[in-house]
Amino acid sequence: MSAPLVELAGLTVAYGPVVALREISLAVAPGEAVALLGANGAGKTTLLRALIGLVPARAGDIRLDGRSIAALPPERRARLGLGYSPEGRRVFAGMSVRDNLDVACRAGAAERTRRRREIEAIFPQLAEHRERRAWQLSGGQQQMLAIGRALMTAPRLLLLDEPSLGLSPRLTAELFGRLRTIRDAGTAILLAEQNVAQALTLCERAYVLQTGRVVAAEPSAILAQSTDIRRAFLGGEPIG
Numbered sequence: 001m002s003a004p005l006v007e008l009a010g011l012t013v014a015y016g017p018v019v020a021l022r023e024i025s026l027a028v029a030p031g032e033a034v035a036l037l038g039a040n041g042a043g044k045t046t047l048l049r050a051l052i053g054l055v056p057a058r059a060g061d062i063r064l065d066g067r068s069i070a071a072l073p074p075e076r077r078a079r080l081g082l083g084y085s086p087e088g089r090r091v092f093a094g095m096s097v098r099d100n101l102d103v104a105c106r107a108g109a110a111e112r113t114r115r116r117r118e119i120e121a122i123f124p125q126l127a128e129h130r131e132r133r134a135w136q137l138s139g140g141q142q143q144m145l146a147i148g149r150a151l152m153t154a155p156r157l158l159l160l161d162e163p164s165l166g167l168s169p170r171l172t173a174e175l176f177g178r179l180r181t182i183r184d185a186g187t188a189i190l191l192a193e194q195n196v197a198q199a200l201t202l203c204e205r206a207y208v209l210q211t212g213r214v215v216a217a218e219p220s221a222i223l224a225q226s227t228d229i230r231r232a233f234l235g236g237e238p239i240g
Contacts, residue, residue: 002029002030003029003066004027004028004029004063004066005028005029005030005032005064005065005081005156005157005188006027006028006051006062006063006064006082006157006188006190007025007026007027007028007062007063007066008024008025008026008027008047008051008060008061008062008063009025009060009061009062009063010023010024010025010059010060010061011023011024011025011047011050011057011059011060011061011062012024012057012058012059012060013043013046013047013050013055013056013057013058014058015055019058019212020043020046020212021043021046021047021050021212022212022213023059023060023213024043024047024060024209024212024213024214025214026207026214026217028157028188028190029188030156030186030188031183031186031187031188032188032189032204032205033179033183033188033189033191033202033203033204034188034189034190034191034203034204034205034206034207035191035192035193035199035200035202035203035205035206035207035220036048036190036191036192036193036206036207036209037193037194037196037199037206037207037208037209037223037229038208038209038210039210040194041211042209042210042211042212043209043211043212043213044161044162044192044209045087045161045162045192046212047192047209048084048086048159048161048190048192050062051077051082051159051190052074052077052078052082052084052159053069053072053073053074053076053077054074057070064077064080064081064082078153078155079106079153081154081155081156081157082155082156082157082159083150083151083153083154083155083157083158083159084150084158084159084161085146085147085149085150085158085159085160085161085163086146086161087161087162087165087192088165090146091134091137091142091145091146091149092134093133093134093135094133094134094135095133095134096130096131096132096133096134097126097129097130097131097132097134097137097145098116098130098131100134100145100148100149101115101116101119101126101145101148101149101152102116102152103149104149104150104152104153105152105153106153112152115151115152115154116152118151119148119151119152120148122148122151122178122181122182123144123145123147123148123178125141125144126141126144126145126148129141139166139167139171140167140168140171140174140175143163143164143167143175144175144178146163147160147163147178147179147182151182151187155187156187156188157187157188157189157190158182158187158188158189158190159190160179160189160190160191160192160193161192162192162193162194163175163179163191163193164176164193164194164195164198165194172195172198173198176198176201176202179191179202180202183202189202189203191203196229199220200220200223200224201220203220204219204220205217205218205219205220206218206219206220206223208223208229216228216229
């Protein structure tokens with residue numbers, strides 16, 4: 001792996017007396033897609049929220065391009081290249097698709113338009129429904145809008161929390177096809193996802209979390225053949 005774009009070193013996060021993450025170390029290289037796997041409550045969402053700065057770390061460090069960003073607020077981390085699409089979509093329901101995208105971009109009008117057109121090329125349905133209110137979109141379209149909004153910040157690392165949650169198998173496959181386009185264009189991805197088969201197909205490597213700890217960190221091809229992973233997530237069925 002090349003020099004990390006983002007690196008966590010010994011990251012510990014607690015909610016009062018409850019330790020949610022314990023000494024997590026991981027890295028994502030520029031342009032790389034990496035999966036976070038684990039059951040509900042394993043710490044995947046907390047890890048992403050800590051990375052973007054929504055929850056403080058009790059110990060450890062978060063480094064971007066080798067420099068600590070652990071003390072920076074979320075808006076500074078976003079300006080430095082971290083984009084975040086949280087679980088549950090959280091689009092602005094009463095705003096149009098266009099306005100949902102534009103509100104996320106701090107650049108001037110010309111750059112804002114250029115970025116929106118790039119996103120509409122990745123997600124053509126957003127272009128088709130540009131003037132619709134977000135609440136009028138299907139669940140899959142709202143998920144694409146949420147990811148598109150994160151992309152409007154031109155992130156170098158896109159943090160995705162359960163993007164396939166609530167989607168049909170057909171829409172999930174379509175969404176992951178779009179994520180491959182984003183990855184292939186050079187944006188790094190850190191993906192928290194319960195659809196293990198899709199995650200391991202998209203991502204080169206994966207970390208497995210269990211009760212706030214990393215219990216495995218391997219190339220996706222190795223994890224896909226792991227009996228323990230198949231038993232934990234897929235009832236023993238082969239992946240792929």
